[in-house]
Amino acid sequence: MYSRLLDQAHAAFCAPSATVRMLVLALVSLGILGGTWLVYFSGGAQFATLHIMYLPIILSALVFGAAGGLVAGVVSGLLLGPFMPLDVLDGEAQQLVNWLLRAAFFCLIGGIVGIGASALRRQLNRLDWLTEHDPSTGLLNQAGFARLQRQAIECKLVPPERVLVVAQIKNMLDIQNTFGARFTEKLLQQVYARARRIVPANLAIGLIQRDRLAVAFDAIAEARALRAKIEASIRSPYQVDEVPVYVDFAFGAATFPAHGRTFDELLQKSKIAMHAAATRNLPFVLYDTHADASSRETLELLGMISTALANKEFAVWHQAKLRLATGRIAGTEALLRWRHPTRGFIPPGAFIPQAEKTPLIDDLTKWVIGAALTDQAAWRARGHSFGVAINLSVHNLHERSLLKTLHETVTQHSIAPQQVELEVTESAVMDDFDYCVDLMRRLRDLGYRVSIDDFGTGHSSLAYLKKLPVSALKIDQAFVRGLASDQTDQKIVRTVLELARSLNLESVAEGVEDETTLALLKEWGCDYAQGYAVHRPAPFDELLAWLDKPPLNSAA
Ligand code: C2E
Ligand code: CA
Ligand code: CA
Numbered sequence: 001m002y003s004r005l006l007d008q009a010h011a012a013f014c015a016p017s018a019t020v021r022m023l024v025l026a027l028v029s030l031g032i033l034g035g036t037w038l039v040y041f042s043g044g045a046q047f048a049t050l051h052i053m054y055l056p057i058i059l060s061a062l063v064f065g066a067a068g069g070l071v072a073g074v075v076s077g078l079l080l081g082p083f084m085p086l087d088v089l090d091g092e093a094q095q096l097v098n099w100l101l102r103a104a105f106f107c108l109i110g111g112i113v114g115i116g117a118s119a120l121r122r123q124l125n126r127l128d129w130l131t132e133h134d135p136s137t138g139l140l141n142q143a144g145f146a147r148l149q150r151q152a153i154e155c156k157l158v159p160p161e162r163v164l165v166v167a168q169i170k171n172m173l174d175i176q177n178t179f180g181a182r183f184t185e186k187l188l189q190q191v192y193a194r195a196r197r198i199v200p201a202n203l204a205i206g207l208i209q210r211d212r213l214a215v216a217f218d219a220i221a222e223a224r225a226l227r228a229k230i231e232a233s234i235r236s237p238y239q240v241d242e243v244p245v246y247v248d249f250a251f252g253a254a255t256f257p258a259h260g261r262t263f264d265e266l267l268q269k270s271k272i273a274m275h276a277a278a279t280r281n282l283p284f285v286l287y288d289t290h291a292d293a294s295s296r297e298t299l300e301l302l303g304m305i306s307t308a309l310a311n312k313e314f315a316v317w318h319q320a321k322l323r324l325a326t327g328r329i330a331g332t333e334a335l336l337r338w339r340h341p342t343r344g345f346i347p348p349g350a351f352i353p354q355a356e357k358t359p360l361i362d363d364l365t366k367w368v369i370g371a372a373l374t375d376q377a378a379w380r381a382r383g384h385s386f387g388v389a390i391n392l393s394v395h396n397l398h399e400r401s402l403l404k405t406l407h408e409t410v411t412q413h414s415i416a417p418q419q420v421e422l423e424v425t426e427s428a429v430m431d432d433f434d435y436c437v438d439l440m441r442r443l444r445d446l447g448y449r450v451s452i453d454d455f456g457t458g459h460s461s462l463a464y465l466k467k468l469p470v471s472a473l474k475i476d477q478a479f480v481r482g483l484a485s486d487q488t489d490q491k492i493v494r495t496v497l498e499l500a501r502s503l504n505l506e507s508v509a510e511g512v513e514d515e516t517t518l519a520l521l522k523e524w525g526c527d528y529a530q531g532y533a534v535h536r537p538a539p540f541d542e543l544l545a546w547l548d549k550p551p552l553n554s555a556a
C-alpha cells in the first residue's frame with residue numbers, strides 16, 4: 001500500500017500528467033491568491049502567512065521546473081509586494097526596493113528549486129529508463145520488452161496472430177574465447193545495429209540476453225517477409241578491428257495464441273524452439289508442441305532417476321551372444337531395464353540418451369556394473385563360465401570413480417577382467433579420440449575387453465580405427481536387420497567383416513532377427529551374432545532357464 005503510494009508520487013513527479021499539471025496550476029493560483037488575502041487581512045504581520053507563499057512557488061517549481069518556479073516567484077513577489085511588512089512589529093508598508101527585492105528573492109527560490117527538481121527528475125527518469133533498456137545500445141532489455149509485449153497481448157490489443165521470434169548467437173562463446181571480451185563487445189554492437197537496420201522501425205527489438213534478441217511480429221507473413229533479408233545479412237560477415245568474423249544464429253519462434261496466451265509463455269516456447277534449432281543445427285525452428293511434450297517427459301524421467309535407484313526400480317537383463325563357429329553362448333550384454341511403480345516399463349531409449357548428457361549416467365552405470373557383475377558371479381557359481389558386456393557412455397569414460405568402482409567390483413567378485421567386455425559406441429570414441437585411445441589402452445592393459453558398439457554409424461575413419469586398442473567391432477543393427485533381403489546391407493556387412501579381419505579384430509553382428517541372416521553371417525565368417533533370432537534380453541532367472549534348454553549350453 002505504502003509502496004504503491006510512493007510509486008504514484010514518483011510517477012506524478014517524474015512524468016506529471018496534464019491533469020496533475022492543471023491541479024498544481026489551480027493550487028498555485030489558489031496559494032498565491034490565498035497568501036495575498038491572508039497577508040492583507042492579517043496586517044502582514046503573521047510569520048506563518050509569510051512563509052505560506054513559498055508553498056505555491058515550490059510546488060510550481062517542482063512540477064513545472066525552473067520556468068514554473070520563476071513565474072510563481074514573479075507573480076507572488078509582484079502581487080504580495082504592496083502588502084509585505086518591512087518591519088514585522090509595526091507593519092510598515094513596503095518600499096519599492098523592498099518589493100522588488102522580495103520578488104527577486106521569490107524568483108531565486110523558485111528558480112533554484114525548479115533547477116534542482118528538473119535535475120532530480122532527469123536522474124529519476126534515467127534510472128527508470130535503465131530498468132527497461134540496455135544502456136550501451138538503447139535497445140529494450142528483457143523487462144522493457146516484456147512490458148511492451150504484455151501490454152500488447154494482455155490488454156487484448158492484439159491482432160489475431162502474433163509471432164515472437166528469438167535469435168541466439170550460436171558461436172558467441174567461441175568468439176569470446178578466441179578474440180576476448182572487448183572484441184566481442186564491439187562485435188555485439190555491430191550485430192545489434194544491423195538488427196535495428198533490418199527490423200522495421202515500428203517493431204521493438206528486445207535485447208533479452210547479451211547473445212539473444214527478440215522481435216514480435218503482428219503476423220507470420222510479416223516475419224516471413226523479413227526472412228530473405230535476415231538470411232542475406234547472416235551470410236555477410238562482420239568486420240571488427242579489421243578481422244572478418246562470421247556470426248552464426250539460431251532462430252526460434254512461437255505464435256500467439258496457438259503456442260501461448262501470455263508473453264511469458266510465448267517467450268518460453270520460442271526459447272525452446274531456438275534451443276532446438278541450435279542443437280539440431282537448423283537455422284530456424286517453429287515451436288512444436290509434441291516435441292516439447294516429449295522433452296518435458298524426458299526431464300521428468302531424469303528427475304525421477306535418483307529416487308528410482310534408491311527404490312530399486314531398475315533391473316539388469318541379459319541378451320546372450322552366440323559364437324557362430326561353435327553355436328555356443330560366448331557371453332551376454334547387460335541391458336538396463338526400468339519398471340516404474342505407476343508408469344510401468346520405461347524403455348532405455350526414453351531416458352538413457354538424455355541421462356548420458358548428465359552425471360546421472362554415472363550413477364546408472366555404477367549400478368549396472370554392480371548388478372551385472374553380481375549376475376556373472378552367480379552364473380559362474382552355477383557352472384557357466386562366459387563373461388558379460390557392459391555399455392559405457394562418454395560421460396562414464398571421463399568419470400574416474402566409475403572405472404575405480406568397476407575394478408573394485410571385479411576384484412570383489414573374483415572375476416577375471418577378461419570376462420568383462422566394455423562396449424563404447426563409435427561416436428563416443430570419435431568425440432575425444434586421443435583421450436579414448438589412452439583410456440582403452442589402460443583398460444586393455446588391466447585385462448578388460450573393449451568393443452566398438454554401433455559400428456558404422458559414428459563416422460570413424462580407417463586411419464583412426466587402426467589406432468584403437470579394441471578387441472571387437474559390433475556392427476550396428478541398422479545394417480543387420482534387413483540383411484537377408486537388402487543387397488546394399490550385405491555389401492556393407494561383408495566389407496566390415498573383411499575390415500575387422502584385416503585389423504585382427506573380432507566381429508559381432510547385432511540385431512540378428514532371422515535364421516537366414518544367421519546363416520549368412522556364419523558363411524561370411526562373422527565371429528558372433530546377437531539378436532532376437534538367438535535370444536531376447538531376459539532377466540537372470542530366465543537366462544539361466546534358457547541356457548539349460550538344449551541344444552544351447554554355456555561353454556565359452
Ligand atoms: P545397444 O547397446 O545397441 O543395445 C542393443 C539394443 O538392441 C537393445 O535395446 C536390445 O534389446 C536391442 N536388440 C537386440 N537384439 C535385437 C534384435 O534382434 N532386433 C531389434 N529390433 N532390437 C534388438 P535396449 O535394451 O532397448 O537398449 C537400447 C539402447 O539403450 C542400447 O543400445 C544402449 O545404447 C542403451 N542401453 C541399454 N542399457 C544400457 C546401459 O546399461 N548403459 C548404457 N550406457 N546404455 C544402455
Ligand atoms: Ca551395446
Ligand atoms: Ca549396439
